Amino acid sequence: MKQKTIFLFVLLSLWGWALYGFDFGVNIENNSSYSSKEGEGFIQENTAHLWLNLPMGDFWVLNASLMGSFSNDSDKPTFYGDIETFSLKGTFPHLENGANLFSFEIGRFFHKEFSGFVFAHRMDGFRMEFGYPSSTLQLAFGYTGLLNKYYTSLVMSKLDALDDLDKDILFAPKRLIGTLSWNIPELFARQNVNFSILVNEDLRHLFEDVIKEGKEVYDPSSGGLVDTQYFGIGLDGPLTSALFYNAFFYLGTGRMLTFVPDSQSNTGEAYLYKNILAGLGGVSFKYYLQEFFQSVASVQILYATGDSDSISYIEGNTSGGSSLFLPISGQTLGTAFQPKTSNLLAVELGYSLKPFSSSKGSLLESLQAGAKLTPFFKASKGAMSEGEVDPSAGAGYLGTDIAVYGNLRPFSDLGLGVAMGFFLPNSNAFLPGKDDPIVYGQFVFSFSF
Amino acid sequence: MKKILILTILFLLASLTFAQEQAVLREFSGKVEVMPPGKNWEPAARNLVLPAGTVISTGFNSFATIQAGSATIQVKPLTRMAVSELVKAQGEQKTSLDLKVGRVRAKVEKVEGLEHDFTLKSPVSTAAVRGTEFDFSGTGLRVWEGIVRYANAIGQSRTIVRGESSSIKGLQAPASPEEAAIATSKTEISTRPAGAAERVGGKASLTGSVKITVK
Amino acid sequence: MRGRILLLVVLVGLSATVGFAQSNALIDQVLEQKKVGYSYAAYLVLSAAGIIKDTATPEQAMEVLKQQDWGIKVPEEPTDISLGQYAYLIMKAFNIPGGLMYRLMPGSRYAAREIAYLGFVTENPSPYRSISGQEAMQILNNVLSWKEEQQ
Numbered sequence: 001m002k003q004k005t006i007f008l009f010v011l012l013s014l015w016g017w018a019l020y021g022f023d024f025g026v027n028i029e030n031n032s033s034y035s036s037k038e039g040e041g042f043i044q045e046n047t048a049h050l051w052l053n054l055p056m057g058d059f060w061v062l063n064a065s066l067m068g069s070f071s072n073d074s075d076k077p078t079f080y081g082d083i084e085t086f087s088l089k090g091t092f093p094h095l096e097n098g099a100n101l102f103s104f105e106i107g108r109f110f111h112k113e114f115s116g117f118v119f120a121h122r123m124d125g126f127r128m129e130f131g132y133p134s135s136t137l138q139l140a141f142g143y144t145g146l147l148n149k150y151y152t153s154l155v156m157s158k159l160d161a162l163d164d165l166d167k168d169i170l171f172a173p174k175r176l177i178g179t180l181s182w183n184i185p186e187l188f189a190r191q192n193v194n195f196s197i198l199v200n201e202d203l204r205h206l207f208e209d210v211i212k213e214g215k216e217v218y219d220p221s222s223g224g225l226v227d228t229q230y231f232g233i234g235l236d237g238p239l240t241s242a243l244f245y246n247a248f249f250y251l252g253t254g255r256m257l258t259f260v261p262d263s264q265s266n267t268g269e270a271y272l273y274k275n276i277l278a279g280l281g282g283v284s285f286k287y288y289l290q291e292f293f294q295s296v297a298s299v300q301i302l303y304a305t306g307d308s309d310s311i312s313y314i315e316g317n318t319s320g321g322s323s324l325f326l327p328i329s330g331q332t333l334g335t336a337f338q339p340k341t342s343n344l345l346a347v348e349l350g351y352s353l354k355p356f357s358s359s360k361g362s363l364l365e366s367l368q369a370g371a372k373l374t375p376f377f378k379a380s381k382g383a384m385s386e387g388e389v390d391p392s393a394g395a396g397y398l399g400t401d402i403a404v405y406g407n408l409r410p411f412s413d414l415g416l417g418v419a420m421g422f423f424l425p426n427s428n429a430f431l432p433g434k435d436d437p438i439v440y441g442q443f444v445f446s447f448s449f
Numbered sequence: 450m451k452k453i454l455i456l457t458i459l460f461l462l463a464s465l466t467f468a469q470e471q472a473v474l475r476e477f478s479g480k481v482e483v484m485p486p487g488k489n490w491e492p493a494a495r496n497l498v499l500p501a502g503t504v505i506s507t508g509f510n511s512f513a514t515i516q517a518g519s520a521t522i523q524v525k526p527l528t529r530m531a532v533s534e535l536v537k538a539q540g541e542q543k544t545s546l547d548l549k550v551g552r553v554r555a556k557v558e559k560v561e562g563l564e565h566d567f568t569l570k571s572p573v574s575t576a577a578v579r580g581t582e583f584d585f586s587g588t589g590l591r592v593w594e595g596i597v598r599y600a601n602a603i604g605q606s607r608t609i610v611r612g613e614s615s616s617i618k619g620l621q622a623p624a625s626p627e628e629a630a631i632a633t634s635k636t637e638i639s640t641r642p643a644g645a646a647e648r649v650g651g652k653a654s655l656t657g658s659v660k661i662t663v664k
Numbered sequence: 665m666r667g668r669i670l671l672l673v674v675l676v677g678l679s680a681t682v683g684f685a686q687s688n689a690l691i692d693q694v695l696e697q698k699k700v701g702y703s704y705a706a707y708l709v710l711s712a713a714g715i716i717k718d719t720a721t722p723e724q725a726m727e728v729l730k731q732q733d734w735g736i737k738v739p740e741e742p743t744d745i746s747l748g749q750y751a752y753l754i755m756k757a758f759n760i761p762g763g764l765m766y767r768l769m770p771g772s773r774y775a776a777r778e779i780a781y782l783g784f785v786t787e788n789p790s791p792y793r794s795i796s797g798q799e800a801m802q803i804l805n806n807v808l809s810w811k812e813e814q815q
Contacts, residue, residue, distance in 0.1 A: 021793035025777075027641045049641065055788060093620050099603045101620055131622070133604030185622065190608050192625070236627075241612040244627045288630040296634045354634065360814045361761075368636035407636040412763035412781035413774075415638035448640040448777075449765045480718060482688050490688045506688050509712050527712065527805050529695065550695065550801040552809060572798070586805065588786050618786045642780065642789065 021055040026449055033442040035336065038434075045071040049084060060090045063109075067151070077167065082148035085109055085122065101131035111140055113179060114194040114234050115248045117280060117302070117330040117341050121154065122147060123177055135184040145174030145203065153329045157257075158223025158315045159204060176201040177328070186237075194234035194248070200328050202227050211257060216267040223315050224257025228276060228326055243287045252278040252325050258317040274317055278325035280304045280341055294368075295353035302333060306343025306380035306395075313342065313385045324382065334374050335403035335421030336440035340385035345377040366409040374401040378429060388434035399425035403440075417444040472499040472517040472532050472544075479511025479526070504531045507551070518542045519565055523554040533570065540564060548587055556582040556594075574601055574617045581611075589616045590623075599623050687711075687718045697797035699744040702726070705800055706753060712804050713757035732756070735770065748772025748791025750800060751779045754807055779803065782810060 027049040034042045051065040068081035087107030094100050105127045112120035123142025130137045144154055152172040155161050160173040178199040187193045202225040204210055211224045234248035254276040262270035284300035307324035310316040317324070325342050332338045333346045352370025359365050376398040378384065383391040389398065405419035421440040429435075474483065474497040481493040486502030493513065499505070506529050507513055513524040517535060519542070524530055528551025536543045545568035546553075557567050557578050567578050571587035581595020590599050591614040599615050600606030605622040609615050613626035624632075694704050703722035706729050711718040716728050730738045734756045745753075752775040755762055763781070766774035776791030784806040787799065795803070 021788050021790040023642075023788070023790035023792070025642065027639075029639070051641070053788075053790070055790075055793075091620060093603060095602055101603050131603060131605060131620075133600075133606070136605075136622070185605070185625075186608060238610075238613075238626055241610055241626065242630075244630075286627070288627075288634055290630065290633060294634040296630075352634070354636070366636045368634075407638050409636050409638065409640075411767075412778055413640050413766075414764050415636075415640045417638040444638055446638050446640045447764075448642065449774075480687065484688075506691060508687055509714075509718050525805075526808060527801060529691065529801075550798055551805050586809070587802065616786075642777065 022053065024050075024052045026050050028447050030445040031442070032444075034440065036436070036439040037336075038436075043071070043073045045069055045073065051084075059092055060088060062088050063107075069150070075165075076150050080148060080150045082151050083108060084151075099133060101129075103129045103131070111142060111177075111179070112330075113196045113198055113230075113232065114181060114183070115196075115232065115250070115282065115330070117248075117282065117327060118230050118232070118250055119177065119179070119198055119200075119328045119330060121152065121177075121329040125177075135182060138179070138181045138183075140177075140179045142177045143175070143203075144172050144177065145207075147172040149173075155314070156200075156228070156326055156328065157202065157204070157226040159210065160226075161314050162221070162223070174203040174207060175328075176203055189237070191235055191237035194232070194236075196230070196232040196234070196250075198228075198230040198232075198328070200228045200230075200254070211271050213257070213271055213273050214265075215271045216262075216265045216269065218259050218269070224271065224273070226254065226256050226315070226326070228252060228254030228328065239285075242289065243285065245283065245285045247281075247283040249281040250279065250325075252276060252280065254326070256317060256322055256326075257315055258322070260317075260319055275321040276324070276326065277321055278305045278307075278323050280325045280327070293353040293355050294357045295351065298348070298350040300333070300346075300348040300350070302341060302344065302346045302348075303379060304341045304344045306378065306382045306384070308381040310343075310383040311391050313340075313383045313387070316383045316391075323380075334376070334401040334423070335372065335405075335419055335442075336438040337376065337386070337399065337401045337421075337423035337425075339376065339389075343379050343382055343384045345379050346374055348372055348374040363410040364408070366407075368407045370405050372401070372403045372405075374403075375399075376401065388430050390429060390431045393429045396429060397426045398429045399423055413448045415444075415446040418442065472503070472515055472535055473497070474499055474505070475514045475516050475521075477507075477511070477513040480508030481511050481513045481524075482506045482508075499532050501532055501535045504529065506530075517544045517546075519558040519560045519563065520544055520567055521556045521558075522546065523556075525552040525554070527551050528553065534568070542566065544568065546570065548585070550587070552584065552586040554582070554584045554593075572602075573619075574599060574623070583609075588618070590614060690722070691801075694797035694801065699794040700750075700797045700800045702739055702743050702745040702749070704797070705745040705750050708800060708804055709750070709753045709757045712808060715757060729753075744794050745800075746772065746791060747785070747789070747793050747795050748776040750795060750803070751775035751785075751791065754779060754784075754803070758807060758811065779807075784810065 029047045032044045047067055047069040049065055049067045054062040056062060064086045065084040067084040070079055085108050087105050087109045089105040091103045108122060108124045110122050123144050124146055125142030127140040148170060149172040154173045154175060155164050163169040181196040184193045205225055211219060211222050230250050230252050232248060232250040236246040238244050255273045256276055257271055258274040259269060259271050261268060262272060282302045286296055286298045289295045304325040305323050307317060307322050309319040310324050311318055327341050332340060333348050350372040352368055354368050356362055356364040356367050378395050378398055381394045401421060401423045403419060403421040408416045419442045423438040425435050427435040474493055477493045482490045483493050484490045484504040505513060505524055507524050507526050509526055511526050515522045529549040531547040533547045534543060534545035540562055541564050543566040547570040557565060569585060573587055578597050581597055582593040583597050584591040590597060590609055592609045592611055594611050597609045598606055599609050601617050601622060607615055607623040607625060609626060614629045615623045617623050694700060703726050707722040707725040710716040710725050710728060716725055726738055749772045752772045755775045762778045763774060766778055773791045776789055779785050780789030784803050
């Protein structure tokens with residue numbers, strides 16, 4: 001009896017301690033879209049997030065979030081869910097001589113590298129950050145194989161693509177991600193410098209059979225591993241108090257399984273791992289004219305190398321090494337047409353303003369209206385992520401994506417967004433019969449309580 | 450006698466080269482009180498000299514303007530600020546103010562031949578000033594003129610120039626001017642509470658200081 | 665006669681001084697509190713909103729609060745105030761309209777969400793946690809600053 005009382009007392013004390021400053025809530029989001037692209041049509045996805053934030057003492061906090069979705073997308077189950085985040089984070093400041101800040105996080109969390117174009121995704125692992133007055137160093141390791149695949153975008157290999165289509169497979173591709181980044185704010189003339197190294201190791205072979213190097217018979221129903229590494233440098237900062245720029249470059253290396261001519265093979269061909277050597281670069285300028293309805297004018301240029309020998313985006317290399325840049329999972333440009341940053345040159349021109357920003361207290365005060373114009377080009381002959389693009393077409397104009405959008409936050413707990421996009425393709429760059437213009441519309445609704 | 454005279458002259462010379470600078474309460478409106486070192490609260494008075502160690506407090510809807518050498522500090526309502534240090538040497542002035550709570554607008558004029566080390570202390574942030582005018586509340590900064598060096602308790606800093614603003618949340622590094630511009634020009638649709646999935650841990654206490662240096 | 669007038673002037677002057685000193689002594693007490701008391705928080709908010717004079721006492725502030733038709737269950741015993749309760753006082757005193765949920769279900773939870781959204785709170789915006797006197801003052805300062813910008 002005494003032991004039970006003590007146990008109950010300890011449990012309640014811990015619970016009381018843990019409940020200090022806790023917070024929780026629900027967020028509901030609806031994403032309805034229509035695309036005239038073949039195989040898409042009208043898709044509606046409703047997602048509910050249940051989140052919890054639990055500070056535990058002065059230094060630790062537990063963040064947890066569950067999500068469940070209801071969708072009419074035929075490529076997904078009607079209902080699916082996942083643990084969105086579940087992490088314990090500790091922050092330890094040292095404010096005496098040699099001030100610094102150490103933070104450690106373990107669990108499931110969202111992680112991205114400085115550009116957002118190579119990796120921006122959730123993963124299960126740990127993350128450490130060392131903050132010093134002059135710079136910040138961050139180290140993170142994570143595994144993606146326990147994520148629900150319907151919330152992921154990690155398709156890099158043929159087996160990844162096959163699993164993505166298989167409704168019996170629930171989990172995302174098994175990849176080990178490691179990142180090391182170093183951020184130096186205002187290194188010179190108010191310019192910030194970023195260095196980043198990412199490693200992406202395909203662990204599929206530990207769990208199942210994959211095509212081994214040397215196999216001499218082509219197998220369209222299987223594939224190999226795709227391992228990649230990225231070495232990046234970025235520079236950003238103000239040019240004036242209203243004009244900002246951001247420039248970055250990533251060198252991508254790795255290996256990819258390729259069915260190529262092989263003089264040592266009995267059939268004259270065999271599966272061989274070929275090296276990847278590719279690049280991704282980008283520069284953007286943004287001009288903030290806050291006096292004129294909080295408007296922003298922007299131009300963004302993105303260039304990712306292609307491979308003239310590739311016949312498809314995934315494991316499509318047919319000769320020698322591959323120079324097709326493969327992002328792990330990152331953001332894309334465009335609205336109706338959204339190719340991955342691979343074998344691509346895109347120039348995005350954008351402008352937005354808040355026409356009612358001076359109407360303080362009005363429901364329309366937060367309305368942001370904007371437009372984007374994005375001409376796309378192929379960087380080289382070869383495949384792109386969009387299968388409708390003709391791999392044999394050389395470098396050149398693909399088409400232009402035009403979009404208009406509006407975002408409104410009439411209340412703190414209600415957000416609304418609408419977007420319309422049109423893609424006008426260059427027929428010469430697309431496969432016959434796949435060169436129809438694309439019309440796209442999207443409505444987003446977000447509500448919290 | 451001669452020795453006493455020489456000593457007196459030397460003492461006077463020393464005082465001239467290293468004199469206590471004065472802060473003066475030039476103007477005020479509403480309920481403003483001061484607490485000189487070792488004394489209790491007393492009502493403010495125009496042109497009241499504020500020695501080092503004085504605490505100024507403004508009430509609701511009350512303002513005060515303090516002159517400290519080449520610096521003019523407008524103390525806004527509901528503010529508690531202490532004059533920590535006021536020293537003037539040849540070609541150098543050091544002013545140190547401790548903003549316990551509230552907001553101030555500070556204007557530090559550039560004076561030729563004078564290097565003004567202007568220090569504003571706050572529990573969470575630091576700013577370094579070079580001939581400038583800015584609004585400062587401890588967690589937020591807006592620069593109207595000149596350049597301000599703004600840092601958090603760990604010393605991670607950013608340079609904020611005229612027309613730019615920045616803020617500090619907890620132990621995070623100061624927001625870049627572009628982040629501040631994005632916050633006003635972009636409408637975020639997602640209503641998930643900021644950092645619902647990622648919040649800085651706990652409430653680790655901060656004992657850093659704000660340092661503003663005018664050069 | 666002159667003596668009596670002089671005495672009256674002195675007494676009035678002294679009482680004004682006392683009033684002055686009272687409000688600052690109160691602020692001193694608030695700043696020292698690691699968990700700000702409900703009555704002190706009510707005093708701060710109601711004074712800042714001009715509903716009571718800053719020469720009032722926290723007890724008087726609580727009495728005035730009881731008379732407001734804000735749907736607040738004013739505690740009888742001295743107690744700490746949570747961030748949510750403080751936020752609700754602010755929302756009511758300054759007539760801040762709030763979000764959709766606050767308009768449908770006015771209360772401390774959605775009041776805390778609103779002041780976090782408006783940027784008045786920079787620390788953990790949990791409505792259930794206590795706040796220090798320093799933080800209470802800083803939040804109020806942010807409210808006053810925001811009010812200035814709205815005008």
